[in-house]
Amino acid sequence: MRYPFNDVEPKWQKFWEDKEVFKTDLSDSEKKLYTLVMFIYPSGAKLHVGHWYNYGPTDSWARFKKLQGFNVFEPMGYDAFGLPAENYAIKTGVHPYDSTMNNIRDIRVMLKKMGTMYDWNAELMTCVPEYYKWNQWLFLQLYKKGLAFKKNAPVNWDPVDQTVLANEQVLPDGTAERSGAKVEKRDMLQWFFKITDYAEELLAGLETIDWPEATKVKQRNWIGKSTGTEIFFDIDGLDDKIKVFTTRPDTLFGVTYVVLAPENPLVEKVINPEYRARLDEYLNQVKFLTDIERTALGREKTGVPTGAFAINPVNGEKVPIWVADYVLAGYGTGSVMAVPGHDERDFEFAAKFNLPIRKVILEKGKEPASPLAEAFTEEGTMINSGQFTGLDSEEGIEKINDFLEAEGIGHRAINYKLKDWLISRQRYWGTPIPVIYCEKCGELPVPEESLPVVLPYDVDFKPGGGSPLARKQDFIETVCHKCGGKAERDPDTMDTFVDSSWYYLRYPDPKFTDGMFNKSLAEKWVPVDTYVGGAEHATMHLLYARFIHKFLRDLGIAAGDEPFKRLIHQGTITKDGAKMSKSKGNIVNPDEFIEKYGTDVFRMYLMFMGPYELGGDWSDKGIVGVERFAQRAYTFAMEHEGYSLKFPAYKYYELESLNESEKTLYRKVNFTLNKCAQEIDNFRFNTAVAALMELINEMQSTFSSVRDDLKTFVLEKLVYTLAPLAPHLAEECWNSLGNRYSIYEKPFTFSVDEKALVIDEVTLVIQVNGKVRHKLQVAVDLDEKSLKEIVYADSKIKGYVDGKQIVKEIHVPNKIFNIIVR
RNA sequence: GCCGGAGUGGCGGAAUUGGUAGACGCGCUGGACUCAAAAUCCAGUGAGGCUGAAACCUCGUGCCGGUUCGAGUCCGGCCUUCGGUACCA
Numbered sequence: 001m002r003y004p005f006n007d008v009e010p011k012w013q014k015f016w017e018d019k020e021v022f023k024t025d026l027s028d029s030e031k032k033l034y035t036l037v038m039f040i041y042p043s044g045a046k047l048h049v050g051h052w053y054n055y056g057p058t059d060s061w062a063r064f065k066k067l068q069g070f071n072v073f074e075p076m077g078y079d080a081f082g083l084p085a086e087n088y089a090i091k092t093g094v095h096p097y098d099s100t101m102n103n104i105r106d107i108r109v110m111l112k113k114m115g116t117m118y119d120w121n122a123e124l125m126t127c128v129p130e131y132y133k134w135n136q137w138l139f140l141q142l143y144k145k146g147l148a149f150k151k152n153a154p155v156n157w158d159p160v161d162q163t164v165l166a167n168e169q170v171l172p173d174g175t176a177e178r179s180g181a182k183v184e185k186r187d188m189l190q191w192f193f194k195i196t197d198y199a200e201e202l203l204a205g206l207e208t209i210d211w212p213e214a215t216k217v218k219q220r221n222w223i224g225k226s227t228g229t230e231i232f233f234d235i236d237g238l239d240d241k242i243k244v245f246t247t248r249p250d251t252l253f254g255v256t257y258v259v260l261a262p263e264n265p266l267v268e269k270v271i272n273p274e275y276r277a278r279l280d281e282y283l284n285q286v287k288f289l290t291d292i293e294r295t296a297l298g299r300e301k302t303g304v305p306t307g308a309f310a311i312n313p314v315n316g317e318k319v320p321i322w323v324a325d326y327v328l329a330g331y332g333t334g335s336v337m338a339v340p341g342h343d344e345r346d347f348e349f350a351a352k353f354n355l356p357i358r359k360v361i362l363e364k365g366k367e368p369a370s371p372l373a374e375a376f377t378e379e380g381t382m383i384n385s386g387q388f389t390g391l392d393s394e395e396g397i398e399k400i401n402d403f404l405e406a407e408g409i410g411h412r413a414i415n416y417k418l419k420d421w422l423i424s425r426q427r428y429w430g431t432p433i434p435v436i437y438c439e440k441c442g443e444l445p446v447p448e449e450s451l452p453v454v455l456p457y458d459v460d461f462k463p464g465g466g467s468p469l470a471r472k473q474d475f476i477e478t479v480c481h482k483c484g485g486k487a488e489r490d491p492d493t494m495d496t497f498v499d500s501s502w503y504y505l506r507y508p509d510p511k512f513t514d515g516m517f518n519k520s521l522a523e524k525w526v527p528v529d530t531y532v533g534g535a536e537h538a539t540m541h542l543l544y545a546r547f548i549h550k551f552l553r554d555l556g557i558a559a560g561d562e563p564f565k566r567l568i569h570q571g572t573i574t575k576d577g578a579k580m581s582k583s584k585g586n587i588v589n590p591d592e593f594i595e596k597y598g599t600d601v602f603r604m605y606l607m608f609m610g611p612y613e614l615g616g617d618w619s620d621k622g623i624v625g626v627e628r629f630a631q632r633a634y635t636f637a638m639e640h641e642g643y644s645l646k647f648p649a650y651k652y653y654e655l656e657s658l659n660e661s662e663k664t665l666y667r668k669v670n671f672t673l674n675k676c677a678q679e680i681d682n683f684r685f686n687t688a689v690a691a692l693m694e695l696i697n698e699m700q701s702t703f704s705s706v707r708d709d710l711k712t713f714v715l716e717k718l719v720y721t722l723a724p725l726a727p728h729l730a731e732e733c734w735n736s737l738g739n740r741y742s743i744y745e746k747p748f749t750f751s752v753d754e755k756a757l758v759i760d761e762v763t764l765v766i767q768v769n770g771k772v773r774h775k776l777q778v779a780v781d782l783d784e785k786s787l788k789e790i791v792y793a794d795s796k797i798k799g800y801v802d803g804k805q806i807v808k809e810i811h812v813p814n815k816i817f818n819i820i821v822r
Numbered sequence: 823g824c825c826g827g828a829g830u831g832g833c834g835g836a837a838u839u840g841g842u843a844g845a846c847g848c849g850c851u852g853g854a855c856u857c858a859a860a861a862u863c864c865a866g867u868g869a870g871g872c873u874g875a876a877a878c879c880u881c882g883u884g885c886c887g888g889u890u891c892g893a894g895u896c897c898g899g900c901c902u903u904c905g906g907u908a909c910c911a
């Protein structure tokens with residue numbers, strides 16, 4: 001009989017739902033296991049293959065843990081604010097709230113159809129005031145500590161749509177994706193969260209978590225810690241000093257000029273009037289370059305002199321001050337000491353503008369007189385460096401640092417690439433920023449008791465003239481809570497990464513009203529034990545969440561230092577080598593496969609395709625193999641209906657009491673149970689499925705000569721191991737065998753019979769001079785003496801060894817015996 | 823450029839600490855069942871050589887070299903590809 005998935009799947013889904021089989025008892029954290037997959041972004045109503053690949057296998061892992069006896073908490077929610085819903089509104093006129101809620105409704109149905117075991121009591125969404133109120137509360141706490149602050153920052157401004165664009169809305173040629181207008185850089189006051197205060201801890205914490213090494217590397221690079229020195233250069237004729245940061249103070253004697261970033265405020269101070277016109281022209285030019293143009297590959301260096309001079313504090317030398325955009329305003333001090341002899345960028349710049357190049361570091365084994373054809377950027381021996389000449393770089397760095405500190409002209413310093421987190425969005429569909437601007441009192445945070453600042457529904461989200469909230473007068477106009485006078489609300493909303501920075505804390509009690517989250521439950525359940533999501537979040541979401549967690553810990557409301565203990569990345573499923581996306585039109589729709597094979601088979605096929613962390617290119621070739629396997633399992637169960645009752649299995653079997661077929665099969669079952677547990681635990685679903693296929697092959701060839709109660713034993717184990725991978729099918733088979741309870745309703749564990757895992761005979765490979773020449777079946781742990789007797793008596797081996805001198809014998813017990821002859 | 827992953831049959835992919843390369847599945851070939859087909863089951867399937875057949879031999883994990891009794895696995899140098907990053911002083 002064909003496996004009737006169309007009847008079986010809804011039947012068990014209803015059963016699970018009616019009996020609340022997957023409701024977690026959160027009061028019991030004894031064997032707690034919080035497993036989470038990154039919540040879903042409801043930008044469309046359909047789940048594509050990528051979603052399935054993310055949620056299906058992860059759910060199988062959670063189910064596996066539940067069967068192992070863990071109290072598993074697996075919730076799901078919706079990352080419901082964000083740009084796509086707003087863009088959709090602009091295009092179609094459908095309000096973001098309406099389209100989002102519709103999508104959520106559809107998605108919820110589909111997630112249930114997948115057969116996931118989410119605890120729907122814990123569902124949450126970010127676009128409702130009950131949730132985003134706490135974003136605002138979080139903002140206020142950060143504000144109080146000075147960790148939420150305002151500063152000018154450049155944004156992408158679309159002059160046609162009169163709106164701010166996200167980086168991904170700007171095409172590589174610098175035009176807007178929507179309007180086609182040339183995008184400009186505009187400085188606007190923006191809110192930031194001061195993540196840089198946590199830079200060091202974010203770096204150090206990486207050592208304590210079980211994350212993919214590649215992701216830790218990405219975060220380390222992103223934080224970009226750099227140890228060096230800050231040095232003060234006097235400006236000739238001015239009281240101001242130029243502060244530079246360098247990692248190579250040992251090259252200080254090689255400085256031949258100093259460069260300021262165009263945005264550095266000192267530029268205006270140092271500029272010599274005679275150079276003013278050229279400077280202004282240059283600054284203007286730089287301003288209109290997009291980020292992409294400014295950082296374009298292989299772009300030639302540009303810059304202008306200021307006519308001013310700086311004084312090298314170590315030797316009193318006067319060197320010219322230049323302005324050039326290869327120096328970044330946002331890193332270090334926004335100015336550098338240029339050492340063209342030992343820095344590639346400075347070398348290139350000096351060569352172009354005919355600035356002197358001086359050699360102060362000597363490459364080991366080279367003559368001081370040898371000319372520099374390019375910058376020598378490695379360490380070496382210091383030369384032409386006054387009292388430091390002759391020192392190795394490593395020692396010289398320390399000595400120079402000591403000298404600078406003693407003289408008060410510099411000090412050791414640490415810099416990070418990590419920048420503060422810009423959270424302002426000049427957009428509608430997000431959390432309103434809880435700040436007002438009073439005519440008299442100035443900038444004021446909204447009092448906590450007045451939260452939430454509700455996002456108004458009735459707005460005009462058509463583009464043009466700033467963000468929708470800025471145009472909505474009855475939202476903007478408000479009364480100052482301090483003086484009762486006229487005030488205006490902040491028209492911006494928050495980055496949606498704020499929403500996702502703490503949602504895992506709220507899941508245990510999503511309706512909680514007395515605070516951001518239920519502290520006592522969160523203490524018990526957080527950190528998330530296993531967190532699954534795409535590697536594309538390595539430096540954004542996953543870093544922001546760590547930061548906010550640490551901040552909440554410092555507030556005293558979150559426990560522990562890290563939010564996510566173990567992290568797994570699912571790979572990406574591509575189509576014809578490209579990422580699936582609506583715009584490319586290469587989305588694979590799972591529906592046709594679900595209709596044809598059922599959800600379990602589709603889920604299992606996704607797991608069988610290859611290593612979960614690698615993903616791969618989509619192909620439906622091979623899904624029939626998984627279908628056949630499911631069918632065989634089903635047929636087995638149906639052919640042995642009621643066996644659990646009629647021929648109850650023993651807990652274990654003595655190997656001696658079994659015939660050859662039974663022994664082989666009994667061993668195979670135990671081996672498979674053991675193997676699958678290990679494989680699933682480590683998200684290696686493909687090999688787990690393969691192991692089960694092997695088991696069913698073995699059943700096929702031995703069952704006819706196996707006694708009935710052992711058949712029951714084998715079938716029960718098969719179904720049990722299959723249950724996480726194909727939950728509906730397994731429940732149905734379990735039922736058919738005569739079991740009265742659902743597998744998931746009353747989880748129980750089987751343990752492996754260790755005795756059955758012991759192998760008594762092995763295939764020993766016999767090599768001559770490293771080449772495989774023969775294979776022998778021998779008893780396990782056979783002593784070397786007996787082994788040699790067998791080996792050298794073998795006629796085949798004799799043919800290779802006779803008449804030759806045996807130089808060496810290598811014996812790896814139970815694996816290999818290698819004879820070296822001459 | 824730098825950082826990280828990947829490269830194994832016709833295809834997806836397996837291979838503890840270096841120890842039988844190709845598990846499992848797809849596809850293909852042949853057979854059984856059938857009036858026939860589908861479904862299912864059985865057998866074979868890296869390439870080449872030799873043979874009536876088996877046994878056997880040679881080659882084979884992106885390329886070149888090395889270490890080792892033995893390398894898909896370790897080391898050095900490349901190539902291709904996918905991701906991240908972009909003048910970070």
